[in-house]
Amino acid sequence: MSDLPTFDDVKRAAVRLSGVAIRTPLLTNVALDEAVGARVFIKPETLQRTGSFKFRGAYNRLSQIAEGDRAKGVVAWSSGNHAQGVAAAGKLFGIPTRIVMPSDAPAIKVERTRRSGAEVIFYDRVKDDREAIGRAIAEQHGSVIVPPYDDPFIIAGQGTVGLEIAEDAAQIGLALDAVLVPVGGGGLIGGSSLALRELSPLTKIFSIEPEGFDDHRRSLIAHQRLRNERIDGSICDALMAPMPGELTFAINDKHLAGGFAVSDAEVKEAMRFAFAELKLVVESGGAVALAALLTGRVDVGGQIVAIVLSGGNVDPAFFSEILTAD
Amino acid sequence: MSDLPTFDDVKRAAVRLSGVAIRTPLLTNVALDEAVGARVFIKPETLQRTGSFKFRGAYNRLSQIAEGDRAKGVVAWSSGNHAQGVAAAGKLFGIPTRIVMPSDAPAIKVERTRRSGAEVIFYDRVKDDREAIGRAIAEQHGSVIVPPYDDPFIIAGQGTVGLEIAEDAAQIGLALDAVLVPVGGGGLIGGSSLALRELSPLTKIFSIEPEGFDDHRRSLIAHQRLRNERIDGSICDALMAPMPGELTFAINDKHLAGGFAVSDAEVKEAMRFAFAELKLVVESGGAVALAALLTGRVDVGGQIVAIVLSGGNVDPAFFSEILTAD
Numbered sequence: 001m002s003d004l005p006t007f008d009d010v011k012r013a014a015v016r017l018s019g020v021a022i023r024t025p026l027l028t029n030v031a032l033d034e035a036v037g038a039r040v041f042i043k044p045e046t047l048q049r050t051g052s053f054k055f056r057g058a059y060n061r062l063s064q065i066a067e068g069d070r071a072k073g074v075v076a077w078s079s080g081n082h083a084q085g086v087a088a089a090g091k092l093f094g095i096p097t098r099i100v101m102p103s104d105a106p107a108i109k110v111e112r113t114r115r116s117g118a119e120v121i122f123y124d125r126v127k128d129d130r131e132a133i134g135r136a137i138a139e140q141h142g143s144v145i146v147p148p149y150d151d152p153f154i155i156a157g158q159g160t161v162g163l164e165i166a167e168d169a170a171q172i173g174l175a176l177d178a179v180l181v182p183v184g185g186g187g188l189i190g191g192s193s194l195a196l197r198e199l200s201p202l203t204k205i206f207s208i209e210p211e212g213f214d215d216h217r218r219s220l221i222a223h224q225r226l227r228n229e230r231i232d233g234s235i236c237d238a239l240m241a242p243m244p245g246e247l248t249f250a251i252n253d254k255h256l257a258g259g260f261a262v263s264d265a266e267v268k269e270a271m272r273f274a275f276a277e278l279k280l281v282v283e284s285g286g287a288v289a290l291a292a293l294l295t296g297r298v299d300v301g302g303q304i305v306a307i308v309l310s311g312g313n314v315d316p317a318f319f320s321e322i323l324t325a326d
Numbered sequence: 327m328s329d330l331p332t333f334d335d336v337k338r339a340a341v342r343l344s345g346v347a348i349r350t351p352l353l354t355n356v357a358l359d360e361a362v363g364a365r366v367f368i369k370p371e372t373l374q375r376t377g378s379f380k381f382r383g384a385y386n387r388l389s390q391i392a393e394g395d396r397a398k399g400v401v402a403w404s405s406g407n408h409a410q411g412v413a414a415a416g417k418l419f420g421i422p423t424r425i426v427m428p429s430d431a432p433a434i435k436v437e438r439t440r441r442s443g444a445e446v447i448f449y450d451r452v453k454d455d456r457e458a459i460g461r462a463i464a465e466q467h468g469s470v471i472v473p474p475y476d477d478p479f480i481i482a483g484q485g486t487v488g489l490e491i492a493e494d495a496a497q498i499g500l501a502l503d504a505v506l507v508p509v510g511g512g513g514l515i516g517g518s519s520l521a522l523r524e525l526s527p528l529t530k531i532f533s534i535e536p537e538g539f540d541d542h543r544r545s546l547i548a549h550q551r552l553r554n555e556r557i558d559g560s561i562c563d564a565l566m567a568p569m570p571g572e573l574t575f576a577i578n579d580k581h582l583a584g585g586f587a588v589s590d591a592e593v594k595e596a597m598r599f600a601f602a603e604l605k606l607v608v609e610s611g612g613a614v615a616l617a618a619l620l621t622g623r624v625d626v627g628g629q630i631v632a633i634v635l636s637g638g639n640v641d642p643a644f645f646s647e648i649l650t651a652d
């Protein structure tokens with residue numbers, strides 16, 4: 001595999017993930033179609049193993065570690081979904097996992113990461129350098145570092161989401177006008193774009209980010225990687241990467257049609273809609289593409305579109321707060 | 327169609343519902359399989375149009391009303407899910423719908439029924455006779471009465487759930503040992519049993535009910551229809567039918583392997599599990615089969631089983647209360 005993954009790498013990842021990851025369905029919902037005035041297909045990665053798409057990339061990456069190196073373990077840093085993906089994949093391969101997580105990560109993500117057998121090391125999101133902490137741990141144990149997005153095998157693994165969307169749409173004879181994908185570091189959308197460009201070249205791919213963390217949206221306009229000014233302060237804990245990845249942006253700059261940002265309030269409204277109409281539990285970061293549709297931020301009137309609900313790991317107390325807010 | 331529907335009637339219903347009802351997927355979940363020690367397939371009718379399986383039967387029944395009779399409308403009585411199903415089907419056929427609902431029905435079900443264009447008439451669950459109220463309205467307008475379960479077309483429509491389970495299981499080469507179905511009046515399980523007996527004759531079919539409303543469980547043992555002593559007092563508002571239907575029990579007495587009951591507390595625990603692990607919003611009555619698995623009430627160790635999550639229409643405030651309870 002060269003530095004930048006290709007469509008072939010996504011197909012190889014799909015073979016590895018077959019029977020291990022869940023092939024999530026492509027859902028439709030009448031109330032959503034009526035609300036948006038479009039034909040919408042929902043890819044619920046909330047239903048994926050570990051509750052988010054992250055398992056796909058993690059498993060694909062860990063599959064590359066030689067058996068003799070497995071005992072040395074792997075290290076990852078993550079706000080929670082990548083952590084769970086790596087922990088679950090590690091368990092399947094018999095690889096010890098150490099995860100560096102922000103001290104303000106949702107309790108449910110910490111607990112679920114530990115339950116998969118991972119050791120969790122906390123850092124302060126504002127004061128500490130999580131990469132430095134991770135690298136020190138990796139050096140100590142001789143472990144492989146599993147980055148959250150800027151890795152060809154991670155990108156290819158996440159790309160199986162786009163591959164499944166394209167395959168399922170083709171099977172029902174649909175030509176997708178657009179696909180909307182939640183974006184943090186850009187691995188999910190980048191990998192997915194490798195499959196969509198190939199199988200559905202006319203489909204426009206849009207990145208959806210939280211307001212204040214719209215580094216992709218701005219970077220796509222500038223054709224260079226721009227950093228977010230803030231490093232915290234969104235309810236979308238899963239989407240607060242500091243800037244687009246090097247590999248992911250090299251792909252996304254070529255393949256994406258543009259980006260949009262949604263506010264915390266709009267994300268909460270989307271989570272309530274997912275509860276009331278879709279009957280799906282979606283976490284804040286996982287709901288941004290749905291929010292972009294419901295707010296009309298992306299104009300899809302009369303079109304055929306797919307959105308990814310990227311994760312569903314949300315604390316019950318926080319979810320209840322959102323459900324019962326006026 | 328004779329009085330008792332047949333497998334052919336279920337297949338005819340499936341043709342009518344094709345492209346109108348959602349063909350809900352058959353989901354799997356690693357955490358559930360591990361918790362139960364079985365291979366579990368989930369049929370999430372929560373994702374069905376109107377948020378429960380009830381749309382299937384209602385649409386199939388309303389399809390039988392001649393065009394010239396449509397303006398006279400239909401009348402139904404229901405705690406909410408059948409109401410929504412009838413209202414939504416009525417809207418599609420251009421048939422006015424009047425729904426008699428208990429005054430303590432969940433607010434969300436009332437609101438959603440009205441939103442589909444139905445007129446809602448309330449009754450007191452303890453003092454009033456909802457059937458008498460419904461029949462009076464039907465007489466006044468010359469409307470057709472759409473019963474919640476004891477009707478061949480309703481039963482056949484709900485049976486498409488079992489048909490899809492059997493078809494999807496066969497497609498992945500699975501022999502289901504058991505299917506667990508939430509039961510109120512017995513239409514869903516009765517119709518489903520028509521398909522399962524034919525396509526998967528070795529599969530055991532079990533009714534799951536709330537404690538205190540286990541009329542099917544007791545009736546199956548006695549081989550005669552027994553009445554519940556109570557008429558309210560379960561959180562499973564969708565499953566409080568007074569006794570098995572005449573038609574449904576004639577089918578169920580022949581096809582079912584037995585019944586089990588679960589407590590309110592066990593149902594709440596199942597709803598929390600569905601939130602945390604399945605990432606699905608399930609209403610109380612819709613969660614009884616899941617509860618029967620999680621409590622070990624039905625012994626399925628090492629087996630291949632399917633459960634139906636029959637509905638997801640739950641008030642946000644009540645759902646929040648359950649999520650945040652200790």
